[in-house]
Amino acid sequence: MTEAAAVSTEPKATNSSSAQPETMAWDSKSRRFVLLYLPMFCFLIILLFPFYWMTITAFKPNAELYNFAEHNPFWITSATLDHIRLLLFETAYPRWLMTTMLVAVCSTVLSLFASTLAAYAIQRLRFQGSQYVGLAIYLAYLVPPSILFIPLATMVFQLGLFDTPFALILTYPTFLIPFCTWLLIGYFKSIPFELEECALIDGATRVQILWQITLPLAVPGLISAGIFSFTLSWNEFIYALAFIQSSENKTVPVAILTELVTGDVYQWGALMAGSLLGSLPVAIFYSFFVDYYVSSLTGAVKE
């Protein structure tokens, strides 16, 4: 007995000793620096530089902006709020921001409502052919807006929605619902069936089960679906460009590109300030929920 134990521990000991030099070689400081920290640092610099440049430009006075010879372009010597003042008080920027917010919130609520019910039906009611409905929704996600915007433009026009926020609120769910449903199906899968069975035995109706048992348990899934929808609809461009014409109904991404770029002289300071302010709401919103976001993104991919 003791001999067997000695024999079984013996190879383990040799294993760890033979593995030691390998990990030691990898962990040696300079090697780790060259193979890990240096490339990581380069990636971070490249991925973040455009944001740094955006921020720097937004607060630079024009004199510094267009004179690299006398001023170090990577730093600001006399920061100014001129570009932001121009943006907020001399353009309709606050109005665009409100429109974007309205469209993003309404389409998010609409698609969350529709996709929660759909995911519940597909994952929990398990009717005949539910997996085909799931597949159809997955395929719907693969239809890109670039194919749909021309026929949708004619529809929007015929429905009399052209140039109103409703055109966007009703069309954004076409790419939000498939994504949210897909995400929520995965989430509902992780909630144990037994809880619902207990409630059924206790005499709860299915609507009560959905409202009082499943939904409260699915709140983290609903939050991540909500963040995804919000960022996706905030970032949407092609529908907003095609369906909205009047300046005051435009969303931020479209308005910055079409209203601030006037003539041959680009107001780079104001453009960058607009981009910065347009990116901030999503970035802040995202930073609050980053863990939900990353875990559901990776979870959805793993499905």
Add this chain to the structure above:
Amino acid sequence: MSATTAAPVWTKMRPKQGALSRLFDWKPFLAFICLLPAAGLLMTFLTYPLGLGIYLAFTDTTIGRPGIWVGLENFIWLAEDPIFWNAVFYSVFYTGVATIGKFALGLWLALLLNQHLPMKSLLRAIILLPWIVPTVLSAIAFWWIYDPQFSIISYLFIEMGLRETNIDFINTAWPARWSLIAANIWRGIPFVAISLLAGLQTISPSLYEAALLDGASGWQRFRYITFPMLLPILAIVMTFSIIFTFTDFQLVYAITRGGPVNSTHLLATLAFQRGIPGGQLGEGAAIAVSMIPFLVFATLFSYFGLARRKWQQGEGND
């Protein structure tokens, strides 16, 4: 005492179930009601427009005038149009080069993030930023970085003595094409890296331990463990990436609008230019519809990737 009061409450609850609540408890009806909002919205604003788009491609509709059926005329017209063929070429080239770049760099970043690093979750959060921020807004930042006169990259190269003059990023055909691809890769890296990182974390460490015992080198561990185990996720992420790069619109529209001299048009930007400002809805729809064969190809690619995964893991069809 308490038992006698509890009993009547229980019997009172039962008859409350009226016809309506029994209807809502009937599974087929409930499933129908639950699917109605999603199915209704998707049918009206996705399936119907998809059909309508294919129909429009065979008509000569313009803005404000319903067209008549013209058969294949739009496609015959496009087949003789060098701008269309240029857009097809650039769409394929853009997708191919950008996908290779995104996946090579994204996989590298994912492998780096899979090591022990300080402040790992903060790093992950920062790395996703380019993907979160609206594409058009970061595209405008790239436009400014590519500015012919005040480009910061030109400034750096001149300061370092590598060049004499400013780099011409977006005013001639080939540099503009490469600049757009670089911007697309920049935006695509985070998504690829974070998705592949999720895949890497599902690989059991015991496989690597076994390989170490067998004396496998770092490259062999990557080639025979990491890569095959990552393949299923790689297939899915790549399908998405290919579809959304091929149909990309925002980046090109924001930075070059298809110029200089139509050399950087993707099919989507060309469809927009002909369809909405140009008013030729039929022709625009025909250009958009010509993207469908590529998308079907990409979807089949994903399907076989998934099928292979199930076969590998020995799972039944779920």
